[in-house]
Amino acid sequence: MSDGPTYGFDTLQIHAGARPDPATGARQTPIYQSTAYVFRDADHAAALFNLQEVGYIYSRLTNPTVAVLQERLATLEGGVGAVCCSSGHAAQIMALFPLMGPGKNVVASTRLYGGTVTQFSQTIKRFGWSAKFVDFDDLDALRDAIDDDTRAVFCESVANPGGYVTDVRAVADVADAAGLPLIVDNTSATPYLCQPISQGATLVVHSTTKYLTGNGTVTGGCIVDSGKFDWSASDKFPSLSAPEPAYHGLKFHETFGNLAFTFHGIAIGLRDLGMTMNPQAAHYTLMGIETLSLRMQRHVENAVKVATWLEDDPRVDYVTYAGLPSSPYADRARRCYPKGTGGLFTVALKGGYDACVKFVDSLEIFSHVANLGDTRSLVIHSASTTHRQLTPEQQQAAGAGPNVVRISIGIEDADDLIRDLDQALAKACG
Numbered sequence: 270m271s272d273g274p275t276y277g278f279d280t281l282q283i284h285a286g287a288r289p290d291p292a293t294g295a296r297q298t299p300i301y302q303s304t305a306y307v308f309r310d311a312d313h314a315a316a317l318f319n320l321q322e323v324g325y326i327y328s329r330l331t332n333p334t335v336a337v338l339q340e341r342l343a344t345l346e347g348g349v350g351a352v353c354c355s356s357g358h359a360a361q362i363m364a365l366f367p368l369m370g371p372g373k374n375v376v377a378s379t380r381l382y383g384g385t386v387t388q389f390s391q392t393i394k395r396f397g398w399s400a401k402f403v404d405f406d407d408l409d410a411l412r413d414a415i416d417d418d419t420r421a422v423f424c425e426s427v428a429n430p431g432g433y434v435t436d437v438r439a440v441a442d443v444a445d446a447a448g449l450p451l452i453v454d455n456t457s458a459t460p461y462l463c464q465p466i467s468q469g470a471t472l473v474v475h476s477t478t479k480y481l482t483g484n485g486t487v488t489g490g491c492i493v494d495s496g497k498f499d500w501s502a503s504d505k506f507p508s509l510s511a512p513e514p515a516y517h518g519l520k521f522h523e524t525f526g527n528l529a530f531t532f533h534g535i536a537i538g539l540r541d542l543g544m545t546m547n548p549q550a551a552h553y554t555l556m557g558i559e560t561l562s563l564r565m566q567r568h569v570e571n572a573v574k575v576a577t578w579l580e581d582d583p584r585v586d587y588v589t590y591a592g593l594p595s596s597p598y599a600d601r602a603r604r605c606y607p608k609g610t611g612g613l614f615t616v617a618l619k620g621g622y623d624a625c626v627k628f629v630d631s632l633e634i635f636s637h638v639a640n641l642g643d644t645r646s647l648v649i650h651s652a653s654t655t656h657r658q659l660t661p662e663q664q665q666a667a668g669a670g671p672n673v674v675r676i677s678i679g680i681e682d683a684d685d686l687i688r689d690l691d692q693a694l695a696k697a698c699g
Contacts, residue, residue: 278345278461283559286340300552301333320516320524320536330539334548338555342481342491345460345558346473349496350531352538353489353551357456357476358388359544360490361423364452364474366542367508367533368420371397375421376414378405378435379666380428383651385454387658389423402666405440415447420505422449426465427457427606429641430651430675431589431668432614434598434606441469448505450498456480456642461565462608466495472530477550479642480611482557483564487550492534496527509533564644567680569609574683575676579616579690584698589668590614612678613641615651615668620698622671625650628697629674634681634689646679646686 276284287298306325308314316322325331335353343351354363365375377389379402389400401414405424415422422444424435437453444451450471455463459480465473475481477489500509500522509529512518515537522529539545569592576590591602591610602610618624629637635648651669664670678686 279562281344282341282461282561285344286337287555298334298337298552298555300548302548303332304328320519320532328548329543329545330535332546332548332551334555335546335551338477338546338551338558339491341555341558342460342475342477343493345464345561346455346493347460347464347466347495348473348493350528351491351493352531352534353477353491353546354539354544355490355546356488356544357454357474357478357490358384359542360474360476360492361385361388361452361454362393363490363534363538363542363544364472364492365393365398365421366538367530368450368506369393369396369398370420370507373397373418373420374399374401374416375423376401376403376411376419377422378424378428379403380405380431380433380435380668381423381425381454382429383657383659383664383669386663391658404666405435408439408443411440411443412447415443415449419447419449421452422447423452423454425454425457426463427591427611427613428668429457429613430615430673432457432591432610433589433668434591434602434610436601436605437463437465437468437470438605444471445469448503457611457613458606459561459565459611461562462569462606462611466493466497468605471495471498477554478640480565480568481561481642482554483561483642483644484553484557485638485640485643485645487553489546489550489554490544492530494528494530494534496530498530500529508537513537564680565609565611568612568678571680571683571686572612572614572678573609575678575686575690576614578687582691582694584619584694586617586619586672588614588616613675614678615673615675617670617672618674618694618698620672622652624697625672625674626653628693631693631696632689633692634685635676635693641675641677643677644680646681647677649675651675 339351403414452472453465453470456476473493475491525532580588591598652671
């Protein structure tokens, strides 16, 4: 697309990054199922390997289909560049990789997906990194948790599983004051409902597996670079500001400016970590994004209707959906997420753990799977599955207690979903 007009979201989700295939004229982005790419000559090959020219070398690093997806996601999120990878978890490691080092820490929200809590509290220790978990509603606690070894602040815009909504602007102000990048996982909200970069985020990560693809077919992840952080303002980020030995002393920030993080993610991150997105996955995700706004509107519409019905049901203890007027985050949701807060929330049943298990087993339309963001409505008992590795205290902090079921509302007929929930509640709670 040309650099002239400013296009709306609905147009960009279809066209950004995509052009008719120059070889065949194919209108849909082809799946470039190729491992390697022929160099024009020896000088061309040398220029690519020296990062003097942008192009395709080997599909662990770059691929034409994946490149279209990267440009589209960067455009929708308001970033300057993006790096796609194999999963949302890979995206989180890829985001931290240039920032961290042995003995360094990330300050993270307590309201995170259980797998992220495990990754941050256990797995990253193997790299010599650590994480501090803080309630991001308490900005003073967030400030106090940041120390001289902190290298990033991390949160989710709309948290999985409870649908808690983060005040990204307020958190970004704290990170900015400390001279630190803010990384926001925008998986549950998508750029249709929230654009964290416009609210001060430095990097945005996605599990493209979820709402962006929207059809439960492929896994993938992405890191979007805002291009707004000054990596050379201090000596905290030598991977981006200091000479890189693998490229004869090249300094990424000095050489690539606002695209420093993006180039590092490809030239170092994908080269050495190898967390590559395959081109077929990119193709499926591109097709999914073409209907993102339409789907998110329906997800929100259905979620409001179903959550309202559940909240009024006597068998239900509480519903966590921020789109409800009764939610303690209702004012924040209206202010920060005017298009809605997505299709994800939890419901607590008065019958406790046993009722939750029976409820999940009794649903017919809802699929019992470890996924969210599908066109289909999905359900899972987080305490016994996705959050099983956490302590009871961590489960409660994440909104995944034993009496809680996570619901991902799809785009089916909302009345059919309510009838299914009603019959399952009858079997589970009497």
